[in-house]
Structure formats: structure tokens, C-alpha cells
Amino acid sequence: MSKQPLLEVKNLKQYFPIKGGILGRTVNHVKAVDDISFEVYEGETVSIVGESGCGKSTTGRAILRLDEPTSGEVNFDGGNLLSLSKSKMREKRKDLQIIFQDPYASLNPRQTVSQIIDEVLKIQKIGTSSKERRERIISLLETVGIGSHQVDRYPHEFSGGQRQRIGIARALSVNPKLIICDEAVSALDVSIQAQVLNLLKELQRKFQLTYLFISHDLGVVRHISDRIIVMYLGKIVEISDTQSLFENPQHPYTRALLSAIPSMNFEEEKRERIILKGDVPSPIDPPKGCRFHSRCPYKMERCATEEPVLNSVSNGQKVACHLTEKGAVDYTKILVNN
């Protein structure tokens, strides 16, 4: 692990103020992302998973400074993105691209596909002549599976899957080093989703891309990731390589999340299901101590007061839980407290 990370997020916080009262002052904060740190190395795919409100999308947006983070550091390629000026940051966006869930919303309906990509190329000053850019656009679109006869069509003439391919082509057009995929395949039908996932993998091999993949779908995540970050209420609860996370999840929340997925595996014995009680608490006033303690089946007394820190339980697996502070735990031997 002496390798230098491509992206290093350090103590990142993103608080959104809540206005209230007669004078409309800030009365409180939504602690959407609350002090998280992680690294992404070149050429790997790191996924952030969690349920709505856990802060996974906010993290992606904060890294790109689409929302200005409250505090922390985002070191990318040697420099802290958060200390760059607005114009320097704009230049830097060439290296960091994002693909959203709904590509349609981010494609201008009055521009043809080639115009949409041409615009990005012009902004980032790629290609000298319009002929050169046109050639690049056609080759880019062919790379993502859109034929050269379709480059002068408008976004509404394409299906959802094809639009996502256009979104990917646009992100690729500037030769980025890191692509953040924010629920990029979530809106697609299963058969189309598989095509797009394969495409993303193929492009990664071809262009040595690094992905930060934000998703709620653990099946998708298992297929695409090298490492996985699990978030709950603005905090990282577990970081692990993919295999360990699925075969030996260590944080009680990760275990609950995995066990909640309806299984298609019909042959397997009906497994014991962990069904969490209640809803995720409000990020405005999160529980003291461990944020998961209010729903945790293994809750201990100290969990309500003492916040666990991320510590290494095995090579490549870090967990923020008091149960695992002395290393990995065999959950079959632990009694559930409630």
C-alpha cells in the first residue's frame, strides 16, 4: 500500500444549514456527511453503498465541489481540490467527471448528441479543428455503442440505456482520470443495466479509468467493485474489499443490509433474516454514540455513549463497531440482545 492514492478524502464534512424561527436564522444542521475519510487508488473501482440519506451522493457531489463542503480535504492527483479557486477547479473538472442516474435531465434537449459532446470538448480545449473534434466524437460514440449514423440525433430519440451511453461518452470525452457514477445504472431495466455495467468495465480496462461508484444496489456493487464503503447516517461504518464484505461482513449494519436483499437463490435453505426495526433516524439530530445503536440487534451499553472509530479487523477490512475492536467477530456465536 505504498502506492499514492489518486483520490484521498480526509475528514470530509458536509453540513446543510436549516433556517427557522422568526428571523430565519440557522437553527440547526443536516449532517449529511460527517467526518469521513477514504482513499481511491488508480485503476480501481470503489463503491459507496447505503440507503437514502446515508450521505453517499452528497459525498460524490462534495468531491466535485458541486456543493461546497463544510470542511475537510479532497486530495486529488497531489493537490487539495477544496483550496483551488473556482476557475482552477473548472479546469480540474476535466480529470473528474460524473455520470448521474437520469442522463436525460443532464442532456440539453435542443442539442444533438454531437453538439452536446462538442461543447464539452470546446470548453476543455480538446481538438483544434471542428473536423478533428467531429472525428473524436464519432469514435467516442462508437466506443460506447452508438453508431455513427446516430450522432446528429436529439436526446429524445434515444432509449434510456442509450442516453446513459451518451452520458458516458460525454464524461469520457475529456479523458478523465476519475469518473464518479452516481446511481448511474439504477434507472435502467435489468437487461439494459447489464449492458451498461459491462460497458463501464470494458472502458475501465481500455482507458485505465478509476471509478467511484455510488449505488444502493448491492448486486450491482458486488459485480463492479474492487473495494466497498458502507455508509450509514453520514458516517462510514465499514470499508472492505468486495469478497470479504459479502462473505464475512463485520458491521451489524452491513449484515442487516445484506440479509434484507430478497434472494433469488431458490435452492438455498430459508435463511434467518435480520429485519431492522424502525426507520433511519434524522441526520439533523443523529443518535449519540454509535449512530446505528438505535436499530442495532447487538447493541451494548457503551454504544449509546461512545462513538466507535474505524479500525482494521483484517487485511483490507475496516469496521467502526465496538464489537470488532479486537478484530473480526464470528457472528454465529454472538447472541442478539433484543
Next chain:
Amino acid sequence: MSDLNKNKILEVKNLCTSFFTDEGEVKAVDGVNFFIEKGKTVGIVGESGSGKSITSLSILRLIQEPAGKIVNGEIVFKGENLLEKSKKEMRSIRGNNISMIFQEPMTSLNPTMTCGEQIAESIRIHQKLGRKEAKEKAIEMLKLVGIPSPEKRVKQYPFELSGGMRQRVMIAIALACNPELLIADEPTTALDVTIQAQILDLIRNLQKELGTSLMIITHDLGVVAEMCETVAVMYCGKIVEYADVKTILTNPKHPYTIGLLNSVPRHDQVYDGDLPVIKGSVPSPFNLPKGCRFVSRCPHAKDICHNQLPELKTMDDGNQVRCWIHTESWEKQEEEVASNS
């Protein structure tokens, strides 16, 4: 046969629902047949554009006219064809004998009415109870669907509740009059996975407790595996495979079902290399293939598939498949190809 008929709570026969647009007629549902037995659960599976949601809306005759219309078929509920009912008779069945819950709990509840009012409304309409009794029943229903402090919740507006809580309120509304059939259209798609587990658990338990028959519309094969006994797989308005859940998930016959099953990335499986995919995309509803609707994406397609639409054929085990591979014509084709070459 008569015994089976007695057990059928709902039978859909040759249902055809079309939408009429400027560009032409879209046959959203095109000759669909299936039935639901008392107390059992049937799943309708398919991707967007398959016609699964339109099928469910057609059963309650909730298709918005004049754009959409049920053009053919029968919907037999407890021996009576719902398509022959008057509007008024239909209203007394909706929410009373057949209830429905929808995908988006965020938008499916009226934002200007309290949860209590919305539950009490159907109780007052169908059971002719007074305001006070209806409210008490509403609180009882909230308790039944596992909402904590129901006396407080009954006065709250939908926006004051989380997504999971709202879906519980929807279920409370649907079950308030103890319906014989509950249609759940993507009931957990908009919910987080831990909340989905709660809601599926709740539906299953209530079904057991109340003996309700259940029809689940979903794109999620995991939900099918957990909830259904029988499954109909739809593609472009037609059922392509209709079988018990075990067959669908472990030994599917139709190339589309096989493709669908394989292309789901699963959390309980290790992946090596690419996901198997179904090539291409769903054809435009204005330009459906002449033969089998799956032909452009099917890895096995032959001449016959391009030219002729296969029937939904009942196999020896009673399951149904709409594919030429499982007919005698397929072998003839093979022979022909062999003799030609």
C-alpha cells in the same frame, strides 16, 4: 374443473388494453390470460413497457379513457365479469373487494388530507360507518400495519411520515375493508432495502392473517422469489412464460426469462468477467416484430420466429411457454436447415 373454478378468485381471459395516440394504436396488453387462486400469490414480472402495470390497472378498470381502453377480454372476479359492471358497481368493488397499492408512497397519498382521513374515507364509503367509528377503525388499521403511536399518526399529514411509513399507510388504506384480492404494483421499488424487507414481511404476515389473495407486479426477481407461488413473465404486452415460481427461477424455458435471470447482478454470487446480457433493446410499441416479439434479441431466433407469433403452449408439467423451441415446428425447422445445407 369445477373445484378449480371455485378456488379461482380472479381469472383474466384474453385481456387486451390499448392506448390510442397520434402515432397509432399501442397494444399495451395483448391477449393476457392468467388466474389467481384464493389465498395465493401471483407475480407479474417484466421490464418497462411489458404491460404489467397496465394489466393491473385494467383489472380495476382504472385505465384513463379515452386515451386508453380495454378493447377485449374478460375479467372474472368471483364468477362475474367486471367489464360488464356499471361504473357504480365497479366503485363498490374498488377498495372493498379488490384493493390496490402503488409504487410511489411519496405521491400516492393526498398531501392535503391526514392519514386518518384517507384511511377512514374508504371505510365510510364501503362500510357506511359514521365519522367516529371510521376514525377508530383507522387507528386500528394503523396499529395492524405496525405504525407506532397510531393515535398521533392518524392526525398527521403524509409529508410528516417517512417513505416506509407512508407505504404502511397505503397498505392500511388498501386493507381497511378486508378485500379478497390485493393488487400490489411495485410495492417496494421506491423503498430502501431494509425498509423493503419490513414491508414485504408485513404484506406476507397480513396475507396469512387475513387470507387475502395477492397479485404482485414487479421487475425484481428477488421479490418474486420471496413472495409468489405462480409467476407470469410479460414481454411487450404478452405473457411469454407462466409457471410456478421454482420453475421460473431454477429452470426457465423461455429465452427471455433465461436472459433476464442471468443478467441480474446478484449479491450472493461471485462474478468473473462480464455479466451475461440480453442484446439490443425492447422494440418500439409502434413497430413490433411480425413474429415472436423477442425475436430481435433472441440468441436462438430462426426463420419461423421472424414470421409467426408462437402460441402460449402448455407443457407436460402444466407450465406455459410462448416459444417455438418448445414446439414440434422447431425440430422440423432444424431438419429443414439440415437438409438445405
Next chain:
Amino acid sequence: MLTFLIRRFLQIIPVMIGVTLAVFLLMHLIPGDPAQIMAGEKADEAQVEQMRENLGLNDPLHEQYLRYVGNAIQGDLGTSIRTNRPVVNEIFDSRIWITMELAFWGTVLAVVFGLIAGIISATRKYSFADVSLMVVALFGMSMPNFWLGIMLIYFFSVNLGWFPIVGWDSWKHMVLPVITIGSGGAAIIARMTRSSMLEVLDNDYIRTAHAKGVSERLVIYKHALRNALIPVVTVVGLQFGTLLGGAVITETVFAVNGIGRLVIDAIKARDFPMVQGAILVCAVAFVFVNFLVDIAYRLINKRIDLN
């Protein structure tokens, strides 16, 4: 709700400062010397100086403004040049009430007809009724008040003799002016209700209501209308302002002695204290009505109460 009321009330303060400032400056922005105007064309230098002193026009501007506001709060809006009576009495003895009556019934007409037409149109989209109502509404919106007023007088008073031509004595006098003043608002509200209703009818919760077995009528009036009204309410409040503006013309056409006509007469006579007073009173009325509308908006739209 209480926090909202207080906050909303505090918002009125800067608005009122702006309004009084504008009205006050009006006096100083008009061409010519107010003292000269008030003293009359034939007054000599000494008389004008005397008037200037009386009016306090020699004091610094901010002192004048503060005095003006102070007096206004105590109900002193100055004295009319034309009649030599206190402006407050001129306005409140009868004029304002006539205009309020006109504006009130105009609003009622706009809301009732607008809502009914909008609901009919929305529930029968693209039907003959819908198309013809919307054509009429387009007419109503694009017709100037004075022209509509004159046409109504021509047909219903002169030709048919159903209603008196001018004056403000019985309900019969009120019919034509109220139609004149309310028609534009009715048209706007009708179009607004239609589009808002159509949007609401497309919502998932309407489908839920149908799936519960709620009758068509209840779906529209109980489930849809309440939600469709939310944007309409705002329009009603704004319409009230347009209505007050329209009162000036309508009152002139029908020779109704309301505040609109008072303003016209005062402008003609260069009776500036009168103009100032009338505008101030109208502005206060408009702010107050919109305050009420905001409260109504909150009551219908529970959602914003919590955020």
C-alpha cells in the same frame, strides 16, 4: 403558525416604509413647487412662503417624511386643497366603502365564475364546453375594462334598459360595474384553475382515490380541488390589486363615486394631499388583503407549515 404570522407581519414593515416613501416623494417629484400649487396660481411670494412654512417644506426632507408618517399613523393625511376637508374624511366617509364593495363583489364574481369555469373545463378536457369556456376566458382577459364597460352600458342599459346607466344606489346599479371589473379576474382564475386542476388530476393520489372506490364527484371536489386551489389562491390575492387599479376606470365609466374616481378628480384638480392619501389607503388595503391570502394559502397547503 404563530411564528409564521409574526414573521409575515414583520415583512409588512419594509413594504409599508417603501409605500409611504413613494407616496411622500410623489409630492416632491412632481414638476413645480407644491407650495405654489397649493397656494394657488394667483398667490404672491409671501403667501407662497407662508404656505411653505405651514407645510413644513423648509425642514430637512427626512424630518418631513417622519412627520408625514407620524401623522398618517394618527389618521391625519392632510387637508384636501379642493374641498378643504381632511383627506381622511373625504376617503372614509363613503368613497372607500363604495370601492371596497365594488372590489369585493368583483372578486367574488371572479372567484365563483373562474372556479366553476375552470373546473368544468378541466374535467371535460377538449370538450365543446372546455373549448368555448376558454375562448370566452381569452376574450375576458384581453378586453380593456373601459371598452367592456361601455359595451355593457350600450347593450344592457341603453338598448335593453335592464340596468341603470350610472350611479351606485341599488343592486341594479352594481351589476354592470361588478361584471366589468370582475371579468378579467374571472378569466385569469378560470385558466389558472383549469391548468392547475389538470395537473392535479394527473397525480398518483387521484388514482389512489379512484382505486378506493371514491365517486367521481368526490374525487374532484374533495381530493383534487383542494390541491388545485393552492396556486389559484395566490392569483386571487394579486388580482385584488389589479381590481383596485381597474376601479379607477370602471368608476369613471359608470360615474360611481368611489375612491378611483376621487383619485381622478384629485389629479385633475392637482389636489396632491388627496392623491397621496388615496394611494396610501389603496396600498395598505392591498398589502392587508395579500396578508390574508398568505394565511389562507398556509391553511390550504399544510405542507409548508412545517418546513
